[in-house]
Amino acid sequence: MAVSSIRLFDAHCHLQDARFGAGELDDILSRSRAAGVSRMAVNGCCVEDWPLVHAIAAAHGEMVVANYGLHPWWVGRQPDHWLDLLRQRLLANPGAGLGECGLDRSRRAPPCPFEEQVSVFKAQLLLAQELQRPLSVHCVRAVGHLREALAEVRPTAPVLLHSWCGAAEDVRAIASAHPSAFFSVSGGISALPPAKAIRTLRAIPADRLLLETDAPDGGLRLGPAWLEALPGFARSAPPCPERQEPAGLRRMLALVAAARGEGEVGLAALTWRNACAVFAGLPAAR
Template sequence: MKLFDAHCHLQDPRIFHKAPQLIESTVDSGVRHFAVNGVSEKDWHLVKQMSEHYSSVVPCFGLHPWFIHERTPHWLHTLKEFFQAAPSAAIGEIGLDKGSRGREIDFADQVEVFSQQLKLAKELNRPASIHCVRAFGDLLEILKSIGPFPAGVILHSYLGSAEMVPELSKLGAYFSFSGFLMSMKTQKAKKLLKMVSSERILLETDAPDALPKSGLDSLFLVDGDPSLRQEFHAQEENSTSNVGTPSDDQSHASKDSSALPKEMLNHPANIHNVLIYVASLLEMPKEELADLSYRNAVRIFSYEGSKVQMEK
């Protein structure tokens, strides 16, 4: 199986020093490409360097809504310079956020910065990877006012309503699913997935965030070795020995990734867990979903100058 991680952050300071090992082990697992998204002026150069060193990395430069208050007066000019220097780059991560972190930042300011970057995506004829939290109504109106987007827009870690899918699709939207989908009620997630046409489904990890809520033994750990898992199991056995034999439900829950420390980071190879989960909801063989999602990602990232090539 070939897989394409449509959205991640391997330049994130929490894992950047481990990126070589993470990329190697993930490529060994079948992942051919990573769309690595910058989030601010502070990390665009890291994304560029990573893409120059690894043929599997597709660079994406963008100003994330969480960081727009840190931007310099010349941020847009700097952003354009990065696209000139890296012709293989896409736009991302950009977007809108009315969630707990987004509320700290003026929404009108978010809209202005987001709109400027969407217009740049149209000008460059490049796809844009979009973050949206509790602002889908605003997002739709802005996309309508600037779009449509022939080069595509990627709604990353999509958790919006199923009802909005048709309108967003008409504007050129692709829907990318990560481990965050596991936080949605199963029936709601099924309804959402059924509304997305097979030509518009993408898979991602959003690593180092969005750790899938999967069985602990099926997860790749960022440390790259089993020591942390063994340590966790040792702690688990020690705690249960003090309270007696756990029930089946307790035993099952303890082996779920939700029992791991909150600071546990997501490994990009865990895209396999996302694949298995989404395939199960779609009642589709994982091999079929891997193939169609890979081809969708190759198509959207196969623009002029891209290192990703359309496959026949």
């Protein structure tokens, strides 16, 4: 298969984000198709944006898998019955995954007692397990709490650890303890020192690796240390747009292939298969 004919699955993005204009979706999707990115999982973050995610998936079901969840940044700012609303939405949409949910102890997260985040996350982990839906998880400075929650629930439904930036040791520990855990890599990994990021990328087992843009965030920011660590990639890399979109997944493919010392064609096929395993049974995977 030629590089031009590869197909890619963007395992996590946010096409409903207000930074994408209402009339832009068709152009974004056609640029995505032209780049070989023919499937994507679109994640809702709060009750308010679920209807928009639903509308995008309804209009573009051949490309888009809907995911509905409560992101940690919105915890404490939702109607009391948010969990009932989430359950109803998932039951009404058998093709949907659960996400984005998770844990965030960074300063970027709005103030909220961390215990509340943990209980909201566990409720969604249990719901995904009960309904056997893939779960898309945000985890920032909270890998210990994530591992505790996974050890408690022992999910068998796929758990996609989105924009994974954790250490190689955590990859090995989570991958061996949880056969349904997947590690999804976005441009966020370029915030790490390259040596650490490359160790992490090489530690991810081949059958657990996914690629994502996290669009409109998740752009690659490659400083001089990165350019030195991966000179082959840097020479061929086009400049990174301010606002990421699914077509940018080709750059992630190039980066991860260079970091792992693998070919782009093989890595595209591998990550496509893995994403279809995560979203197995959902319409976009067929």
